[in-house]
Amino acid sequence: MATTTDAISPSPRIKQHKQYTLVIPLDLHHDRVLLGYKLRGFGQGKFNGFGGKIEPNETVIAAAIRELHEESGLLCKESDMIRRGVLLLETVADEVSPILEIHVFTVDRWDGTEIVTDEMKPAWFSLSKSLTPTAEPPTSNVDSSSSTTATTSTALDLTADTDTGHPAIPYHRMWEESRIWLPLLLRSVSNPDASALPTPSVTVENAGGKYFIHHVQFVGGTDSDVTADGEYSVWHGMGNRRLDFMDELPGDWELRHSYVRNPMPLQKS
Numbered sequence: 001m002a003t004t005t006d007a008i009s010p011s012p013r014i015k016q017h018k019q020y021t022l023v024i025p026l027d028l029h030h031d032r033v034l035l036g037y038k039l040r041g042f043g044q045g046k047f048n049g050f051g052g053k054i055e056p057n058e059t060v061i062a063a064a065i066r067e068l069h070e071e072s073g074l075l076c077k078e079s080d081m082i083r084r085g086v087l088l089l090e091t092v093a094d095e096v097s098p099i100l101e102i103h104v105f106t107v108d109r110w111d112g113t114e115i116v117t118d119e120m121k122p123a124w125f126s127l128s129k130s131l132t133p134t135a136e137p138p139t140s141n142v143d144s145s146s147s148t149t150a151t152t153s154t155a156l157d158l159t160a161d162t163d164t165g166h167p168a169i170p171y172h173r174m175w176e177e178s179r180i181w182l183p184l185l186l187r188s189v190s191n192p193d194a195s196a197l198p199t200p201s202v203t204v205e206n207a208g209g210k211y212f213i214h215h216v217q218f219v220g221g222t223d224s225d226v227t228a229d230g231e232y233s234v235w236h237g238m239g240n241r242r243l244d245f246m247d248e249l250p251g252d253w254e255l256r257h258s259y260v261r262n263p264m265p266l267q268k269s
């Protein structure tokens with residue numbers, strides 16, 4: 001196991017975890033990635049994978065399959081789900097807000113076709129154009145004024161269905177921590193023989209690890225990425241963070257208690 005990080009402090013005390021799933025469909029045959037444009041609720045106006053809360057008594061994989069289907073129309077089997085890692089997102093705004101423990105999967109086969117739901121509007125992006133976080137945002141198929149009107153508008157053009165017609169992922173319109181791990185994940189997918197390559201802002205020592213854990217402490221701030229005015233969000237402003245790659249994810253208990261409480265030795269990036 002190896003660590004790449006900005007310095008991060010141990011949480012002063014154990015916080016509750018709130019579990020979510022996040023699924024990213026990959027159409028490798030057509031070099032494209034499916035994301036959803038969030039039409040309502042938490043994260044409205046941002047692009048993200050498909051996912052949501054894990055219900056009581058539901059397994060992580062069952063929740064991932066259910067949320068993917070509810071939000072995109074795509075239906076996967078358990079054997080189609082490829083586990084990629086875990087996001088541990090923590091706000092330092094207070095001591096009680098739970099850590100968001102988000103289990104990340106990719107899928108590269110499914111039944112059905114993507115549909116617009118009341119929560120998400122799916123859009124395809126080029127995989128090969130999205131391998132760096134600095135990839136240019138699309139200008140042609142995303143209307144930046146669409147955060148509240150996308151349900152009925154033509155803000156997203158879903159018809160650019162050619163091998164070369166998809167834009168790069170608009171990382172500037174995703175949750176900001178996605179800019180760190182998602183390009184690395186896509187790089188490892190697009191070239192599985194090579195280790196996930198370092199980005200300018202992240203030093204990766206053991207990129208060959210199969211899974212990642214991205215632990216971020218958000219310091220809060222005005223999020224102007226999506227709305228023109230911007231609004232204060234405790235889930236904005238990446239502070240300390242660490243990105244680990246490992247061949248085995250910690251077990252559930254360790255993930256919930258030991259990992260966050262006792263971070264591994266730190267390395268400055």
Ligand SMILES: Nc1nc2c([nH]c(=O)n2[C@H]2C[C@H](O)[C@@H](COP(=O)(O)OP(=O)(O)OP(=O)(O)O)O2)c(=O)[nH]1
Pocket residue numbers: 020021022041042043048049050051052053087089100102175176177178235
């Ligand atoms: N990459 C990333 N994903 C995030 C962040 N915060 C966050 O909630 N997510 C993901 C986790 C979930 O996949 C999704 C939020 O799920 P949700 O609130 O829509 O959950 P849900 O569908 O169960 O909600 P609902 O139907 O009950 O409203 O966004 C973040 O900072 N970064």
